[in-house]
Amino acid sequence: MKLGREFYNRDTITVAKDLLGKVLVHNNKGNIMKGKIVETEAYLGLRDKAAHAYGGRRTKRVEVMYGPPGVAYVYFIYGMYYCFNIVAQEEGVPEAVLVRAIEPIESIDQMAINRFKKPYEELTRYQKRNLTNGPGKLCMALNITKEHNGLDLCEDTLYVEEGEEEDFNIITSKRIGIDYAEEAKDFPYRFYIEGNPYVSAK
DNA sequence: TACGGGATCCACT
């Protein structure tokens, strides 16, 4: 059951929390890859110094965050990696949820090949644990690139669906890698599933 | 297991 536009058209922190346990699906030219979302971060545009759209910055890169909810915001970082975000809130409000980690569910071999050019069973223990436990890593594993920037998650290529019924605790903490963001670096906008081995950092 | 540095490039200034 694919999540619809209304799921994303809500308070960004609520969306970030509710995405935990949901399943990210990428239909990559018929090759369906799935992973459970286990870690997210909220970026609240105007009032959040860590956000690309802080203070209403409106550049070409950031433009999709001003658009309708349920759209992918993918940006390139550190010269080598992509980060995958989902736009939240109504059109005109530049907020998004960064998906920081997933737990592989389907097409694990394909993910292993995308990351390490080897099938899953040939990976070292270290590589298995590091398959999708970070924003750059999960993009590499699922083959998400800037081509997906602006893609509507209510279409059939890249989307999020309901996961299995399960109970878990949500841990709230500070976001990662935003030391430059002054007071915003301590905002409790990071959420993850307690005890999940694919979370990028405790 | 924990650190430190290099990789690598595009959007933004």
Add this chain to the structure above:
DNA sequence: GTGGATCCCGTAT
């Protein structure tokens, strides 16, 4: 010209 919502590997412990 600058530096980042990151990752990997080498070295040390």
